[in-house]
Amino acid sequence: MNTDFETSCPLTLPDEAKSKSESSASKPRVAVFSLTGCEGCSLAILELEDELLEILGAVEIVNFREAMSERSWEIDIGFVDGAVSTPEDEAEIGRFREACTTLVGIGACACLGGINTLKNRQDEERYRRYVYGDRARWYDTQEAKPISAFVKVDYELHGCPMVKEEFLKLLKCLLAGRPFKLPDYPVCVECKMRGNPCLYEKGIVCLGPITRAGCNAICPSYGSKCEACRGIISDEALRVAGMNLRDRHGVSLENVLDDLRLYGAYQEEKLP
Ligand code: SF4
Ligand code: SF4
Numbered sequence: 001m002n003t004d005f006e007t008s009c010p011l012t013l014p015d016e017a018k019s020k021s022e023s024s025a026s027k028p029r030v031a032v033f034s035l036t037g038c039e040g041c042s043l044a045i046l047e048l049e050d051e052l053l054e055i056l057g058a059v060e061i062v063n064f065r066e067a068m069s070e071r072s073w074e075i076d077i078g079f080v081d082g083a084v085s086t087p088e089d090e091a092e093i094g095r096f097r098e099a100c101t102t103l104v105g106i107g108a109c110a111c112l113g114g115i116n117t118l119k120n121r122q123d124e125e126r127y128r129r130y131v132y133g134d135r136a137r138w139y140d141t142q143e144a145k146p147i148s149a150f151v152k153v154d155y156e157l158h159g160c161p162m163v164k165e166e167f168l169k170l171l172k173c174l175l176a177g178r179p180f181k182l183p184d185y186p187v188c189v190e191c192k193m194r195g196n197p198c199l200y201e202k203g204i205v206c207l208g209p210i211t212r213a214g215c216n217a218i219c220p221s222y223g224s225k226c227e228a229c230r231g232i233i234s235d236e237a238l239r240v241a242g243m244n245l246r247d248r249h250g251v252s253l254e255n256v257l258d259d260l261r262l263y264g265a266y267q268e269e270k271l272p
């Protein structure tokens with residue numbers, strides 16, 4: 001499917017960005033930060049092995065805990081993975097926002113709260129004891145939320161982990177000053193394009209009809225249901241898909257919520 005998102009992003013770094021590589025002083029300064037999460041989204045950046053040298057030619061990485069010990073707080077583009085789940089996280093996200101001209105949330109934890117939000121539905125004393133045992137009182141905690149609950153976020157890259165090719169496309173668009181758009185059609189479109197049999201034929205509830213595409217329907221392609229790690233689609237697309245879920249597949253709202261809560265109960269209010 002040809003979309004604005006795909007046509008607006010060249011497959012190589014734009015010339016404007018390449019020419020900047022001649023002068024380190026003029027390169028955009030990029031940082032990668034982590035809050036509460038597994039840091040798998042930061043790792044996905046390091047896994048861009050074929051493109052990493054080209055990226056390093058176009059930008060200067062100035063702060064990246066997983067990759068370097070130097071720290072700078074003069075930042076043009078900051079990427080953040082992880083949710084705000086502790087008072088420390090809340091202070092940190094404020095500091096990141098102040099330091100970065102453009103702030104990008106990467107992954108389900110940063111964009112939706114992610115699996116961290118599972119604790120929000122549990123008794124606090126119980127989950128603290130489960131995780132920290134008799135040292136539970138040593139560690140502060142709070143309700144887990146996406147970073148957008150605290151600061152303005154300029155772009156979001158969804159997924160658990162984020163799709164690294166999508167990260168590359170966003171970076172290219174930012175460097176070239178071009179618009180960036182996430183796909184606003186459901187995972188089912190990609191699933192059908194891959195010729196997968198639909199899991200509903202086996203009676204399995206799959207959230208593909210209401211979930212934002214961009215992962216190339218990886219889970220249903222391997223026989224697993226989609227659990228909406230990329231978040232749900234925009235209101236109009238969601239209205240149509242939601243009707244389909246109810247009318248064609250007979251799925252109740254409770255069924256949907258059960259699965260949707262895995263990555264972010266904060267999406268509940270968007271459901272039709
Ligand atoms: S979104 Fe997934 S991969 Fe990324 S930090 Fe959270 S748990 Fe890890
Ligand atoms: S398996 Fe899931 S994603 Fe694929 S077509 Fe069926 S509902 Fe959509």
Ligand code: SF4
Pocket residue numbers: 159160187211212215216217218219220225226227228229230231
């Ligand atoms: S199929 Fe669904 S759960 Fe799997 S990666 Fe894509 S959006 Fe996430």
